[in-house]
Amino acid sequence: MAKSLHESLRELARLLGELNFQFPREGVAAGTLRDRTVRRLTDHLAARGRDLDAPLVAVLVGSTGVGKTTILNSLVGEIGPTSVQRPTTLTPVLVHHPDDELWLAADRILGGFDKIRLDADEASAEGSHSERPVLQVKTSEKLRPGIFLIDTPDVDSYVETNRHLALQLLDAADLWIFVTTAQRYAEPQGIDLLKAAARRKVAVGVVLNRVGHGSLLDSKTGFSEKIQQAGLGDTPIFAITEGQLQGGMLPDADVETLKKWLDGLAGDALLRTATARQALFGSLAEVLETSRKLASIFAAEEEQSQRAQTALAELAASQKSAGEHCWLETPILEGEPVSRFNHYAQAIFEEDSAEDSWIRKRLNWRRSLYGEKLSLRPGVEAAKRALDAAQESFMASIPRTIHPRLEDLDLEPSQGEGLGEDWKTVSLYSQWHRALSGAISAKQTADRPWREETPEAIFLALLMELYVAEEQTPVTFLEHYLTSADHEELKTKLRETVAGSVETWAEEVHEAMEKLVPATEDNPAQAKEILKLITELQEQWSQ
Structure with missing residues (x-):
């Protein structure tokens, strides 16, 4: 009897984890690549292969100071602190609807992370000690069931552990919400992220924040060209014009389109499953190619x-x-x-x-x-x-x-x-x-x-x-x-x-x-x- 996809991926993760690269010159790089590949197999692929109908894992990703936490707070209510101090997000915050509580039990989803439940009056889990990376978990009635929304650390953080954590969350996600600004959308690091998404065939939505009044068309056109060049094709762009924050959050009207898009993905079971399946098999193809490369390196030793x-x-x-x-x-x-x-x-x-x-x-x-x-x-x-x-x-x-x-x-x-x-x-x-x-x-x-x-x-x-x-x-x-x-x-x-x-x-x-x-x-x-x-x-x- 053929093994299930979940069983086969767990077996592959086990076999790769046993590879002990002993020639130091290439072993350092190969060992790092092996560890990341095993994490991708266990944190995302094996779990998603077992529970394709589980809530989507969506990550807000971007560089320092582009407004990721502000957008999250505006979508689901105040969750995380916003500040001029960088990096603001030190421990990622995962927000979900209360009805999706059981999906986080027993590590069925995001098994490579420790989840710390915060009460309504708790602001942060900073200082928690764990061998695994930590996710702060909060619930919000403003978020529809069927999606986990995560505010990630800055991908360009000067703190190395934050950069690695952002990468690990990207590897475990079904949906990338790329946040940038009208002044920074052409930065090489952001373009590289879009290219990585295209290679992986993961679903992407982009938020163009802080667009100046009167420059909306030009900014969206210029950003759309960059997205096309990255190989993403038809990708939704959600533009947010510059304006005053209200209590540290954007006006509801500014995030209304983005919220409807996320609610539509979460609420449509077929669309949600199709999005998860797209990320699963796109990531699987990449991981299998990397695994083949690792096996070849190991044999060559x-x-x-x-x-x-x-x-x-x-x-x-x-x-x-x-x-x-x-x-x-x-x-x-x-x-x-x-x-x-x-x-x-x-x-x-x-x-x-x-x-x-x-x-x-x-x-x-x-x-x-x-x-x-x-x-x-x-x-x-x-x-x-x-x-x-x-x-x-x-x-x-x-x-x-x-x-x-x-x-x-x-x-x-x-x-x-x-x-x-x-x-x-x-x-x-x-x-x-x-x-x-x-x-x-x-x-x-x-x-x-x-x-x-x-x-x-x-x-x-x-x-x-x-x-x-x-x-x-x-x-x-x-x-x-x-x-x-x-x-x-x-x-x-x-x-x-x-x-x-x-x-x-x-x-x-x-x-x-x-x-x-x-x-x-x-x-x-x-x-x-x-x-x-x-x-x-x-x-x-x-x-």
Whole structure:
């Protein structure tokens, strides 16, 4: 048995809500688009798909100071405050006839909002605390049953939450009442709203407020041209001439035509249902297209993840090679270690060259007299310091070699809304850079690998293998300390120590960055399920 439209839309909202976009560059924009799409499905489409005969949700929308609240008060009696302080409408006001009370129960309509009922003597619900956006609810006998009339925050409010709230109400509405003035009807933001209404095929009425006396025809003609250019076609224009307010409200005659139009929509069940159906299927087509786009972005993250894994593997291999080259090029033992070794070697040479024990004793007395203890330890400590300095230099070179490579990796998102140059602040690259810095910092504070080895062995092997030519070293010293077998063993041990350290650093840096690559193996299956449901909805409910 086929699912109802309400059930299918709730299922689509659930599936979209489970999409976890993990590549930050596009994930930020896609996540925002996902959240808005889920809200549209739950707040409007699913609810309207279940209750097509519910009262129309009509919103008064427009820029700051165009008179939305004044018009609402004039239509239904004084509901909200009007003021020169902007923005005036901080918490939206929903007005309905008392007979429509049950439609607001159990979130059947406008389920994404908390509704706070105000008594007749209460002016506002400002300061109410709720995790969801709040609607102030009031009743008015002046409004016919069959319509909810909402005064929205300014779409150009300097308060970001107000702008978002106005957008959320537009997404949940069946009817847009666009309010502007004779001086401001050509503003780009208002024209963009009219174009959005045309794309969505939602019913629209426009109020041209504060029209100067004698300019009514010119203002309506000019505004009508803008409406036609926006793609709305035949849209009713309700002009209100400039004049004195009476008790903060317009004269009844000024809003009479607008009120009759709204009463006609509310009172005619067939016309009301047709208007709701028009908004439902116009919005549904837009939401399904957006959902298809989100599914495609989500599926594409699997390819991005694979490219990232491949790129990191290549980077790790090249970095290991670069690290080994860096070690070979680093002047590990110069200056103090060499001079201390030469001093030690010369002493050994003198002692080995002595003709008898008497001469060797004299050499020892002289060293004792001058406090010269024959020890390899000073040379070993100097060698350690040189090794530490070499490691610091090597570790400092890692960012210089890896960072440019990261920037060169081709991990551009193939789909999704772009974030311009700002993506670098949230990108996978930035996370890799931070992981790289963390790995380097950790290694710099860890024990050096050579501290666990025999200091004399490392010192001598380094010196013999890399820096001291045999022809410049007393043969008796080499014979005294290094047999041929020992020499090869020391050289092998040294190579293993250094190569192992370089390989370990490269692997640890690679692993730290690899952990940040999102796991996306389930993405294609999730996207496929969404695309299948979208296709079913389009086949079953396309208009």
